[in-house]
Amino acid sequence: DGGITQSPKYLFRKEGQNVTLSCEQNLNHDAMYWYRQDPGQGLRLIYYSQIVNDFQKGDIAEGYSVSREKKESFPLTVTSAQKNPTAFYLCASSRQLSTEAFFGQGTRLTVV
């Protein structure tokens, strides 16, 4: 199903390298989010953006960076400063405040 697309589904990187995860939505949503999912810890918010060219840190932003140059796109860069980057990353978007968030299918990042 379309709407919000993350790529790639699986990603492998060597320790010390930066890596960028893609998130694109064609739902015309204003808000976009990045979450990290680890077993037993639920969905932890990394960054979110309410509007183009603006974004805010979530609860675990250290070692990550984002940009929001276009409404449709919200890429996440996992930098070498992130101490434990291996995880499942979920991108989401929502139309406006307090409405349903639609999730992408996720990217599983493994750093070796």
Next chain:
Amino acid sequence: GENVEQHPSTLSVQEGDSAVIKCTYSDSASNYFPWYKQELGKRPQLIIDIRSNVGEKKDQRIAVTLNKTAKHFSLHITETQPEDSAVYFCAASISSNDYKLSFGAGTTVTVRA
């Protein structure tokens, strides 16, 4: 910031029985409380939500209740079926002008046939 706690972390029920998951939140300004279901290997999807001006909402076998005074909300699944087996997440939006959505740690529900 908002802190959402969810209990239990795992729940095993016999098919046909009810399942209840409870969440508490810390910020009294939160006004939107969705529940998401994530089946194995799939993305989370919204199953029901409730806003702070409503105390209870029901959709077929699923219901959510909200107690604003106590700052807790619960998901009730009746007549559970094997396809209800999944991880369920509660969430809360932190304020009236912020898009931030904070999630609980999740509950793994297993329905035994």
